[in-house]
Amino acid sequence: MKIYSSFISQRFRLLTLTVFSILSFSYNIHAQDGDAAAGEQLFQANCSSCHLPHMDATGPALKGARERWIENSSEENFYAWIKNSKKLIDAGEPYANSIYKEWNKTAMTPQALTNEQIDDIFAYVEEYQPPVSETASTDAVGVGGEEEGSDAIWWIIGVLLIVVVGAAGTVRGQLSKIAKVQAGEPIDESETVVQGARRWAWNNRGWFGVVVLVVVVALLTAGMMDLMKIGVFEDYQPEQPIEYSHKLHAGDLAIDCKYCHNAVTKSKHATIPTVNVCMNCHKQVAEGTNTGTAEIDKIYAAAGWDKATKTYSGKTQPIQWVKVHNLPDHVYFNHSQHVEVGGIDCAQCHGDMKRETVARVMSTEDLNNVGVNNPDQEENPIKFTRPTLTMGWCIECHQLSNVDVAGSHIPGADESEDSYYGVIHQRLLKDKETYQKYLEDDAVSVAELGGWECAKCHY
Amino acid sequence: MTMEVKNIKKLGIVALMAGAMLSCKGDEQSPGMEYMPDMYRSPAVEGYWDYAEIQGKYSEDAYNKLFEKYSFAPPAGTIPYAGPHAGKEDMPYEHGAPIGADKTHGLYGVRQDSAGILNAKWDKNPIAFSDEALKDGQVLYERFCSHCHGMEGAGDGAIPGTGKFPAPGAFSGPLKDKTGGEIFYTITYGKGAMGSHASQLNKEERWKVVYYVQKLQGNDPGAETTSDTVAVDQPAVQDDAPIVPEENAHNTH
Numbered sequence: 001m002k003i004y005s006s007f008i009s010q011r012f013r014l015l016t017l018t019v020f021s022i023l024s025f026s027y028n029i030h031a032q033d034g035d036a037a038a039g040e041q042l043f044q045a046n047c048s049s050c051h052l053p054h055m056d057a058t059g060p061a062l063k064g065a066r067e068r069w070i071e072n073s074s075e076e077n078f079y080a081w082i083k084n085s086k087k088l089i090d091a092g093e094p095y096a097n098s099i100y101k102e103w104n105k106t107a108m109t110p111q112a113l114t115n116e117q118i119d120d121i122f123a124y125v126e127e128y129q130p131p132v133s134e135t136a137s138t139d140a141v142g143v144g145g146e147e148e149g150s151d152a153i154w155w156i157i158g159v160l161l162i163v164v165v166g167a168a169g170t171v172r173g174q175l176s177k178i179a180k181v182q183a184g185e186p187i188d189e190s191e192t193v194v195q196g197a198r199r200w201a202w203n204n205r206g207w208f209g210v211v212v213l214v215v216v217v218a219l220l221t222a223g224m225m226d227l228m229k230i231g232v233f234e235d236y237q238p239e240q241p242i243e244y245s246h247k248l249h250a251g252d253l254a255i256d257c258k259y260c261h262n263a264v265t266k267s268k269h270a271t272i273p274t275v276n277v278c279m280n281c282h283k284q285v286a287e288g289t290n291t292g293t294a295e296i297d298k299i300y301a302a303a304g305w306d307k308a309t310k311t312y313s314g315k316t317q318p319i320q321w322v323k324v325h326n327l328p329d330h331v332y333f334n335h336s337q338h339v340e341v342g343g344i345d346c347a348q349c350h351g352d353m354k355r356e357t358v359a360r361v362m363s364t365e366d367l368n369n370v371g372v373n374n375p376d377q378e379e380n381p382i383k384f385t386r387p388t389l390t391m392g393w394c395i396e397c398h399q400l401s402n403v404d405v406a407g408s409h410i411p412g413a414d415e416s417e418d419s420y421y422g423v424i425h426q427r428l429l430k431d432k433e434t435y436q437k438y439l440e441d442d443a444v445s446v447a448e449l450g451g452w453e454c455a456k457c458h459y
Numbered sequence: 460m461t462m463e464v465k466n467i468k469k470l471g472i473v474a475l476m477a478g479a480m481l482s483c484k485g486d487e488q489s490p491g492m493e494y495m496p497d498m499y500r501s502p503a504v505e506g507y508w509d510y511a512e513i514q515g516k517y518s519e520d521a522y523n524k525l526f527e528k529y530s531f532a533p534p535a536g537t538i539p540y541a542g543p544h545a546g547k548e549d550m551p552y553e554h555g556a557p558i559g560a561d562k563t564h565g566l567y568g569v570r571q572d573s574a575g576i577l578n579a580k581w582d583k584n585p586i587a588f589s590d591e592a593l594k595d596g597q598v599l600y601e602r603f604c605s606h607c608h609g610m611e612g613a614g615d616g617a618i619p620g621t622g623k624f625p626a627p628g629a630f631s632g633p634l635k636d637k638t639g640g641e642i643f644y645t646i647t648y649g650k651g652a653m654g655s656h657a658s659q660l661n662k663e664e665r666w667k668v669v670y671y672v673q674k675l676q677g678n679d680p681g682a683e684t685t686s687d688t689v690a691v692d693q694p695a696v697q698d699d700a701p702i703v704p705e706e707n708a709h710n711t712h
Contacts, residue, residue, distance in 0.1 A: 044614070044626065044628070044629070044632075045628060045629075045632055045633045046628075046633065048614070048619075048625055048626040048627070048628065049614075049625055049626070049627050049628050049633075049651055049652065050625060050651045050652065051625060052622070052624075052625050054622075055623075057624075057625040057652055058625065058651040058652045104559070104562065104563070106559075106563070130622035131620070131621065131622045229491060229492060230491075230492045230493065230494050231491070231492070231493060231494060231497065232491060233490045233491045234491075235487055236487065236489070236490045236491060237487040237488075238487070238488055238490075239488060252617070253606060253617045253618055253621070254606055254616075254617045255606045255617075255618075256601070256602040256603070256605075256606070258602050259602060259603055259606070259659070262603075262659045262660075269506050269507075271506070272507065274658060276565060276654065276655065276658055277654075277658065277659065279565060279654055280649075280653070280654035280656070281618060281624060281654075283652070283654060284623065284624050284625065284652050285623045285624055287623075303565055304565070305565065311562040311563065312561060312562055312563070312564070312565040312567070314561065314567055316567075320509075321507065323507040323508060326490065326499055327499075328497045328498040328499050329498035329499070329500075329501035329502075329503065329505075330498050360487070361490075
């Protein structure tokens with residue numbers, strides 16, 4: 001019985017499958033069947049640099065293009081359009097000319113494709129589903145919000161505790177008064193609050209003295225620690241005109257820091273990128289992962305890009321970014337010397353920006369924690385003890401950083417062609433005594449090469 | 460009666476203490492405390508600084524004047540000085556941008572020439588080929604190109620991977636036949652979805668990237684492509700677009 005029923009169900013399944021496949025096949029005949037897998041390859045090879053299936057790019061979205069052509073013109077023209085659009089335009093085909101006009105009179109490169117290949121491509125295009133973004137909404141829930149919440153809880157608990165202690169004290173005072181009245185002891189009604197407090201303090205002078213001492217020491221320490229914060233700009237994270245996320249761009253999209261801050265290898269400043277660098281991607285990406293269109297529209301306003309017509313208008317305006325890392329004018333700092341010559345990774349001084357949103361002056365702790373418990377990132381080689389962007393911080397790093405002077409010499413190179421440290425190495429070879437002194441600890445530090453000279457940074 | 464007074468006083472003290480302790484919390488909008496003005500406001504003009512503050516007073520007038528010039532653009536025709544190699548790599552590029560580049564790629568005020576890419580096609584790489592140059596090119600490629608074109612040049616970088624940006628063709632596939640001159644022209648002025656990267660890479664760097672892209676194409680980057688050897692098989696792509704150098708090339712404004 002069991003076998004029989006399973007046999008029936010199997011046959012039934014086969015039947016439905018056949019009917020279904022026949023139905024779907026007949027449906028396909030109407031929609032010009034093509035091989036989607038072959039279509040994907042053809043799409044990647046010929047179309048993908050200008051077209052997306054589901055949204056407009058340099059050219060229009062391809063989904064539904066066949067239907068649009070059948071509706072407005074004919075299917076033959078649809079094939080002809082892809083093979084050579086300019087021919088159709090010149091022939092005066094009205095729909096072709098309307099598209100040409102809509103897309104700023106940019107004609108598509110003629111494609112050497114057969115009708116079957118075009119069918120394959122559109123089979124792929126019609127069934128294409130855009131990848132679901134994994135990064136969405138992870139950014140909005142920052143660590144900061146959570147911390148603030150737990151902080152507030154402690155404050156509330158603290159205040160409640162003080163209120164409870166105060167209430168208990170008041171009740172106790174009232175009770176002792178009642179006890180006194182009942183015992184028939186006299187109550188000095190004329191005693192003021194201050195006199196009462198003094199009397200109480202004198203009666204409990206042992207404990208009171210200890211508490212006062214502790215409070216005074218605590219206040220002094222707190223004051224001292226606050227004074228030490230003068231001139232320390234850690235955790236400065238000003239609001240920026242555009243809510244840009246480093247986590248999204250440098251982290252999830254793996255854009256190199258130096259793609260945007262590209263002058264870092266050539267100049268004193270790392271530089272905030274000019275708007276054309278933003279537009280390299282955002283000409284196409286109009287809707288952000290975290291903020292939708294609100295923030296990207298600010299880039300468009302600055303670049304003079306008109307989303308509707310997909311053209312630049314020429315009307316530009318500056319974006320006023322707020323400088324975060326500031327040094328006083330009596331200090332000279334040069335990014336290219338550190339990044340290009342010294343080969344220092346950005347994270348050594350700026351921390352792990354791949355996890356941060358807006359730029360912040362990282363604290364020493366943040367810098368020392370870079371790459372700790374993160375197998376994807378190397379740890380910072382120098383661990384700091386001094387606050388970020390202070391002179392002690394610079395000095396400390398110059399002392400602890402070693403330079404491979406011998407290794408950086410380009411063999412056989414003339415002094416004018418040699419690397420920065422290569423030149424220094426060649427000079428040191430002529431002064432063996434100094435070189436030996438430097439090499440006493442088996443390493444040449446930046447400090448030994450003049451990194452501690454006052455005039456290196458102050459002039 | 461005294462009890463109530465005591466209570467109010469206690470509450471007041473509690474509130475004061477709480478306020479004082481809360482105020483100790485750092486304000487991330489403020490850089491912090493300075494003992495004295497420590498030359499953070501430089502009288503010499505520094506980049507990215509709001510110079511509307513004059514002698515301790517904030518001037519709306521100065522702000523409005525400076526707003527237009529917040530990031531100062533260098534004067535027209537400026538050639539950047541690039542150290543001892545100046546002049547070798549930063550001379551103006553002789554081929555004009557494609558027609559309409561100001562509208563499509565935001566190249567405001569750049570000379571346009573309809574024959575630009577055709578003339579650029581047979582440009583020879585002025586940087587002598589060496590393993591060093593190729594290695595430099597690889598570093599630059601990975602820094603400036605890989606997030607779209609992919610580490611191996613297959614057009615599978617992280618940005619097209621989001622589905623919001625069209626994927627570029629693979630260098631070893633549809634872009635295999637692009638010559639060094641064409642690659643250089645495209646990096647300089649952009650093409651289609653790709654923007655101009657001339658502001659990020661100077662000429663020397665662009666030519667080094669060209670070497671590495673040629674390697675990713677599967678071509679021999681060291682082989683000198685001269686016009687006589689390659690001109691034979693000119694692709695028929697531009698057949699329908701007649702080459703007419705624009706008369707009014709300066710139609711940018």
